[in-house]
Amino acid sequence: MSATAEHIARYNFAYLDEQTKRMIRRAILKAISIPGYQVPFASREMPMPYGWGTGGVQVTASIIGPDDVLKVIDQGADDTTNAVSIRAFFQTVADVATTTETGKATIIQTRHRIPEESLTAGQVLVYQVPIPEPLRFLEPRETETRKMHALEEYGLMHVKLYEDIARHGHIATTYAYPVKVEGRYVMDPSPTPKFDNPKMHMSPALQLFGAGREKRIYAVPPFTRVESLDFEDHPFQVQTFEEPCALCGGTGTYLDEVVLDDRGGRMFVCSDTDYCEKRQASASALLGEEDAR
Amino acid sequence: MTDQALLSARSLSKHYGNRIGCTDISFDLWPGEVLAVVGESGSGKTTLLNCLSTRLLPTSGVVSYRMRDGAFRDLYRMSEAERRFLMRTDWGFVHQNPADGLRMTVSAGANVGERLMALGERHYGNIRASATDWLGRVEIAHDRVDDEPRAFSGGMRQRLQIARNLVTGPRLVFMDEPTGGLDVSVQARLLDLLRGLVQEMELAAIVVTHDLAVARLLSHRIMVMKEGRAVESGLTDRVLDDPQAPYTQLLVSSILQV
Amino acid sequence: MATPLVVSELSKSFTMHLQGGIRLGVVKDVAFSVRAGECAVLGGPSGAGKSSILKMVYGNYCADQGQIIVSHRGKLIDLVTADPRTIMAVRQETIGYVSQFLRVVPRVSALDVVAEPLVETGAALEVARARAAELLSRLNLPERLWGLPPATFSGGEQQRVNDARGFITAHPVLLLDEPTASLDRTNGRVVIDMILEKKQGGTALLGIFHDQEVREAVADTVIDVTAFAPEKAAA
Numbered sequence: 124m125s126a127t128a129e130h131i132a133r134y135n136f137a138y139l140d141e142q143t144k145r146m147i148r149r150a151i152l153k154a155i156s157i158p159g160y161q162v163p164f165a166s167r168e169m170p171m172p173y174g175w176g177t178g179g180v181q182v183t184a185s186i187i188g189p190d191d192v193l194k195v196i197d198q199g200a201d202d203t204t205n206a207v208s209i210r211a212f213f214q215t216v217a218d219v220a221t222t223t224e225t226g227k228a229t230i231i232q233t234r235h236r237i238p239e240e241s242l243t244a245g246q247v248l249v250y251q252v253p254i255p256e257p258l259r260f261l262e263p264r265e266t267e268t269r270k271m272h273a274l275e276e277y278g279l280m281h282v283k284l285y286e287d288i289a290r291h292g293h294i295a296t297t298y299a300y301p302v303k304v305e306g307r308y309v310m311d312p313s314p315t316p317k318f319d320n321p322k323m324h325m326s327p328a329l330q331l332f333g334a335g336r337e338k339r340i341y342a343v344p345p346f347t348r349v350e351s352l353d354f355e356d357h358p359f360q361v362q363t364f365e366e367p368c369a370l371c372g373g374t375g376t377y378l379d380e381v382v383l384d385d386r387g388g389r390m391f392v393c394s395d396t397d398y399c400e401k402r403q404a405s406a407s408a409l410l411g412e413e414d415a416r
Numbered sequence: 417m418t419d420q421a422l423l424s425a426r427s428l429s430k431h432y433g434n435r436i437g438c439t440d441i442s443f444d445l446w447p448g449e450v451l452a453v454v455g456e457s458g459s460g461k462t463t464l465l466n467c468l469s470t471r472l473l474p475t476s477g478v479v480s481y482r483m484r485d486g487a488f489r490d491l492y493r494m495s496e497a498e499r500r501f502l503m504r505t506d507w508g509f510v511h512q513n514p515a516d517g518l519r520m521t522v523s524a525g526a527n528v529g530e531r532l533m534a535l536g537e538r539h540y541g542n543i544r545a546s547a548t549d550w551l552g553r554v555e556i557a558h559d560r561v562d563d564e565p566r567a568f569s570g571g572m573r574q575r576l577q578i579a580r581n582l583v584t585g586p587r588l589v590f591m592d593e594p595t596g597g598l599d600v601s602v603q604a605r606l607l608d609l610l611r612g613l614v615q616e617m618e619l620a621a622i623v624v625t626h627d628l629a630v631a632r633l634l635s636h637r638i639m640v641m642k643e644g645r646a647v648e649s650g651l652t653d654r655v656l657d658d659p660q661a662p663y664t665q666l667l668v669s670s671i672l673q674v
Numbered sequence: 675m676a677t678p679l680v681v682s683e684l685s686k687s688f689t690m691h692l693q694g695g696i697r698l699g700v701v702k703d704v705a706f707s708v709r710a711g712e713c714a715v716l717g718g719p720s721g722a723g724k725s726s727i728l729k730m731v732y733g734n735y736c737a738d739q740g741q742i743i744v745s746h747r748g749k750l751i752d753l754v755t756a757d758p759r760t761i762m763a764v765r766q767e768t769i770g771y772v773s774q775f776l777r778v779v780p781r782v783s784a785l786d787v788v789a790e791p792l793v794e795t796g797a798a799l800e801v802a803r804a805r806a807a808e809l810l811s812r813l814n815l816p817e818r819l820w821g822l823p824p825a826t827f828s829g830g831e832q833q834r835v836n837d838a839r840g841f842i843t844a845h846p847v848l849l850l851d852e853p854t855a856s857l858d859r860t861n862g863r864v865v866i867d868m869i870l871e872k873k874q875g876g877t878a879l880l881g882i883f884h885d886q887e888v889r890e891a892v893a894d895t896v897i898d899v900t901a902f903a904p905e906k907a908a909a
Contacts, residue, residue, distance in 0.1 A: 261519075261522075270496075270500075274496065274497045274500060276500065276534060277534075278504075278530055278531070278532075278533040278534025278535070279530065279533075279534075281533040281538070282519070282522055282526045282529070282530050282533060283522075285525070285526045285529055285533065285540065285543065285544075286522050286523060286526050288540050289523050289525055289526065289544070289561075289562045290523075290562065353538075354538055354539060354540040355538050355539045355540075356539050356540050356541050357540050446759060449759075604780035604781060605780070605781065607780065608779065608780055608781040608782065611779070632777075633779060636758070636762060637758050650758055651733060651734075651758040651761055651762070653734050654733060654734055654735070654736065654758075654761075657729070657734055657735065658688075658729070658734065658735040658736050660689075660736060661691075662691030662692070665690070665691050665692055666691075666692060669692060
């Protein structure tokens with residue numbers, strides 16, 4: 124063992140101490156029991172700054188076991204700083220297997236995307252949440268927003284959507300698009316594009332949300348209704364893209380714009396790197412077979 | 417006129433420690449009736465208004481309200497959910513400072529439409545039509561529907577606040593110095609508008625004001641408060657033309673003549 | 675049918691709290707009645723208490739003691755002890771009042787000022803406005819003024835608006851406080867005719883008229899208010 128490894132070995136499994144994990148698991152259980160309800164928890168200091176996923180990391184640390192396979196994505200990508208660092212963190216402190224393949228993961232920690240590939244029963248999706256309160260920017264008083272949740276007073280949420288239509292002619296909110304969970308709590312799905320909202324509805328996977336700075340955990344249990352708020356005459360719609368992915372040629376996925384040069388060159392590619400790579404691989408395999416014939 | 421009161425207060429008191437906010441206030445308010453509560457600042461008018469409108473828990477006493485189903489309910493024995501529902505459907509509250517009663521950063525249309533959305537209205541076109549209609553009724557031009565109240569004058573803001581409160585067709589409106597801080601011509605317009613709406617919608621209202629001219633113009637009855645107590649009450653013109661209590665006589669004699 | 679208005683043992687004084695609590699007696703033991711179709715006139719010099727009596731009958735002034743009995747909705751009601759709500763109902767249906775001065779409401783047109791009491795009794799706005807227009811033209815108020823708020827009108831114009839407002843309803847009791855004081859002879863004559871019509875229609879009228887000619891034209895009885903003078907009361 125290297126000197127570093129000896130040093131690291133003194134950490135408890137998955138970094139957090141067992142009492143903390145128990146506390147967070149209780150919060151998670153409560154959150155699962157009351158879908159969409161924000162459960163306060165005693166968020167710990169983590170070895171990373173707020174805004175880098177301290178909430179998601181604590182949730183993952185509390186549910187991960189030695190047999191789990193972890194995938195971490197940041198805006199859909201497995202290879203960006205945040206994803207790489209968090210994956211490395213759990214490799215070190217929990218010694219778990221990691222993967223970039225959606226289908227092979229048991230836990231997927233995500234910053235602002237839901238994988239394109241359908242999730243399956245038994246998988247857990249852990250969201251990193253910056254601001255859990257969907258009413259925050261309309262009603263700054265926490266005492267008041269809690270009351271509004273308790274009494275199911277959600278008129279204000281529609282005020283926001285009304286404003287969108289009044290200003291832009293359509294609901295212009297494209298991410299952190301508010302949803303109603305199991306017909307009761309209005310929830311912020313974290314800053315995922317609204318493109319992903321339909322994936323939350325009746326998902327076979329368990330969805331957990333952790334906000335470290337704001338000290339809140341909430342959850343959507345498997346097979347739970349998740350409805351995006353809208354108006355009868357302005358129904359909810361997801362983004363559509365005119366062109367297919369420039370790399371894999373796929374349609375019906377969420378695309379990122381990549382600027383190529385300073386002369387206006389750009390391309391649109393899948394934001395989900397794993398999905399895109401798989402399609403590219405199978406396409407080239409298909410080509411290879413054809414070449415072989 | 418119906419035979420039953422809409423709102424009844426009995427021995428209502430609010431004490432702040434040893435200090436009296438208001439004490440031993442009793443009265444009945446009937447549908448369509450406007451009661452003015454007058455007195456100088458610090459006399460307990462606003463404390464009383466807040467105790468009546470469930471915005472401030474009284475120390476003792478009872479406030480009961482006749483619900484739309486005809487049943488009398490003790491406001492402070494209702495659940496908070498019921499009280500809040502009452503406040504945004506059957507009641508209105510017009511603040512002296514419109515910024516306290518409006519959402520300053522959302523459009524006029526959304527300010528008026530909020531109560532409808534809170535009641536479950538989910539058709540944008542209908543909400544907007546109601547909002548526009550109400551802006552017209554409070555004399556705000558239709559093309560201001562998407563402007564934020566921040567861009568409105570004081571008088572317009574106050575009219576917007578009134579529209580926001582009345583869109584659900586409430587039966588009772590509380591007003592705290594609704595014309596305070598407005599210049600005279602704007603005030604006259606607002607008073608006239610309020611008078612018309614009160615008559616047309618058969619609104620009952622409790623209006624707190626220190627301005628006896630406002631009380632004379634708007635109210636049927638008047639309650640004069642001093643140091644937390646009601647020192648005189650009665651028909652508005654009777655109290656103002658033939659004041660009985662020493663304090664009322666002082667108030668009336670202090671009116672400036674133009 | 676009950677006598678529409680019966681006043682007995684009525685007394686009024688003012689206590690001036692701001693002047694050390696001086697009590698000023700106004701009238702004492704006032705007693706009279708007005709029958710349907712009768713016009714009773716309160717007579718006496720200025721300061722005798724005529725206006726105070728009229729205001730007490732309208733519920734505008736408090737009385738120290740006594741009774742003011744009116745027949746309201748077939749019941750006898752004592753206005754001295756009635757609660758504000760009852761007085762409001764009585765004013766709406768039973769006792770009308772033509773005051774000497776108009777209390778102007780900003781921005782309300784003359785036509786609507788006149789129509790208002792009729793609207794309050796439940797009449798449709800168009801009906802009330804048509805009736806108001808009739809009265810205003812009868813009182814020779816130029817039509818161009820009807821749509822304007824009366825705040826800027828001359829004294830005579832305001833009084834005509836006031837008179838029209840008082841005469842528009844069919845209240846069984848009508849109180850008149852100098853309805854012709856600011857009017858010229860022609861319009862004074864119109865008001866006299868209107869009073870005579872009310873009498874024929876069975877209204878009980880109680881009024882104050884300083885104008886000898888008007889008084890003689892309308893009065894059935896003159897009530898001498900000096901008879902109700904209080905003895906000089908001590909402070």
